[in-house]
Amino acid sequence: MQSPLPPYEVLPTEVNMEEMPRSTTVVVEETQQQQSPPPRDHLVWSLFTTLYGNFCCLGLLAFVFSVKSRDRKVLGDYSGALSYGSTAKYLNITALVINIVIVILVIVFVSLALAGVFSPRHPYGPYGGYGYSRT
Numbered sequence: 001m002q003s004p005l006p007p008y009e010v011l012p013t014e015v016n017m018e019e020m021p022r023s024t025t026v027v028v029e030e031t032q033q034q035q036s037p038p039p040r041d042h043l044v045w046s047l048f049t050t051l052y053g054n055f056c057c058l059g060l061l062a063f064v065f066s067v068k069s070r071d072r073k074v075l076g077d078y079s080g081a082l083s084y085g086s087t088a089k090y091l092n093i094t095a096l097v098i099n100i101v102i103v104i105l106v107i108v109f110v111s112l113a114l115a116g117v118f119s120p121r122h123p124y125g126p127y128g129g130y131g132y133s134r135t
Contacts, residue, residue, distance in 0.1 A: 039082040041069035042089050049092050053099040062091035 046066040049059035069084035112118065 038073050039069065039078055039085045040089075041066045041073060041081065041085045042092060043067070043070060045092050046088050049095050053095050055095055055098045055102070058091050058095035058098070062088045062095065065091065 043066040046062040050063045065088035072081035
């Protein structure tokens with residue numbers, strides 16, 4: 001239960017409030033602190049990695065960590081936001097490198113296939129070349 005309020009004392013009529021000394025003074029000073037910028041969450045990068053290069057769901061994981069980082073940033077937990085943001089960044093970098101390697105391998109294999117490297121070649125003809133012919 002709440003404690004009752006102290007009794008109210010009525011001031012005498014001959015006392016004026018402006019003549020009484022001030023009992024409480026509050027001074028508010030705004031200091032200009034140099035705050036570091038909030039940590040990056042890499043949300044847009046994670047979104048594009050999810051949509052365009054989601055190898056082994058790395059883009060989706062990066063997107064999840066980016067959302068967690070943004071949530072922590074909104075709550076004011078900058079160390080948690082920095083941790084989740086850096087994890088999202090490393091997942092995005094890993095997915096990007098793997099996607100670049102895959103694109104390079106596809107280009108190499110397609111160009112080799114068009115050049116005829118993978119076509120079957122028989123050095124002695126189609127039947128071995130030992131004088132046997134199909135008759």
